[in-house]
Amino acid sequence: MEKLDLNKIELPLSKEKFIKLNKAIKAGRIRWRDLSMELTYAYQAFWRSEKYKNCE
Numbered sequence: 001m002e003k004l005d006l007n008k009i010e011l012p013l014s015k016e017k018f019i020k021l022n023k024a025i026k027a028g029r030i031r032w033r034d035l036s037m038e039l040t041y042a043y044q045a046f047w048r049s050e051k052y053k054n055c056e
Contacts, residue, residue, distance in 0.1 A: 004020060004021070004024045004029065004030060006030065006034060006035065006036070006039065009021065009039060011038060011039070011042050012042060012046075013042050013043065013046045018043070018046050018047075021043060022043075022047075
């Protein structure tokens with residue numbers, strides 16, 4: 001599996017970045033406590049947005 005470097009993820013989150021981050025969190029490769037505060041809020045905002053509903 002591809003290693004995901006949290007320091008290289010730039011904000012704002014794009015659809016591709018969100019999907020990679022979401023899969024890494026669900027797979028247990030990344031823990032919530034490892035995310036920065038800004039990245040956590042960006043992830044949650046994207047998750048709630050209409051863009052997320054259109055991803056699936």
